[in-house]
Amino acid sequence: MKNKQTILIIDDNSANLVFLGEYMKLWGFDFMVADNGESGLRKAGKGGDPDLILLDVFMPVMDGFEVCRQLKSNPSTAEIPVIFLTADNDEADKVRGFETGAVDYITKPFHPKEVLARINRHLELRTLQKQLEAKNAQLENEIIERKKLEIKNLQLQKAESLGQMAGGIAHLFNNYLYVVTGNLELALDDLHEDSSVRENLIAAMKAARRSSDVSGAMLTYLGQSFIKTESLDIGEFCRKHLPNLQSQSSANSGITIETDLIDTELIVSANANQMQQVLNHLITNACESIGENNGKISLSLT
16 A cells, blocks of 8 residues: 655656656655656556656647646546646646646746645645545445335335235135134034045045145244134043044045043143144144055054
């Protein structure tokens, strides 16, 4: 990282280069010199990175006006302040110099204190300009990030609205499913074991319960599931719901369910619907593992 500020001196007069160079050393600046316009352009644009350029106006081949014009047309050197050096006090030349992009003039013969004062002034201005550019860039980045955050928040709000709508639909769907499963259970209880439609009702019951599981999982994912707990006697609960599961498994594949349930109360705090789902899953998974062959499921509670 550069610690000192660097001055580029472009002048075809070697005596001026020596004179100004000695003062640059005295004032603590790093400096580069070029004795013609083309050399000065190369040093300014190829890694030299000067903080300020002292540029003689009247030079052979390429004068200071043309050098300054090319400096200002090059994005890598356009912002470097240029101070013209001239022995000519002609007003038209000064105006021309400012029009090409120069920030100041120093007339010959040089007065060291004046040269230093003008250099320091324009270096300070350049430093302030860089700070302002950096601040503007920072503000632009903050605006971009703020816009990104606003878009993200809007997307989150939309997602939350969609989630609430999906949750409402799932709740409504669940309510309908409870009506369906309740009526199917009543129908199965009242239906004769040999009825030809019993198998169809059992299939409908399975589909309804699976649908209820899906909507329940959706509500849980959305964080909208409301779990109401109550005191349940596990033994009594199993005795109440197992006969229906037994009739379904027996009708489907001839699978029987044997139970060994204690008579003593075993009270737990749980949600009745979730407990029924657990019991359904246990029996369904066991039936699927046995397959179509006749088999036996043992369920014990000790």
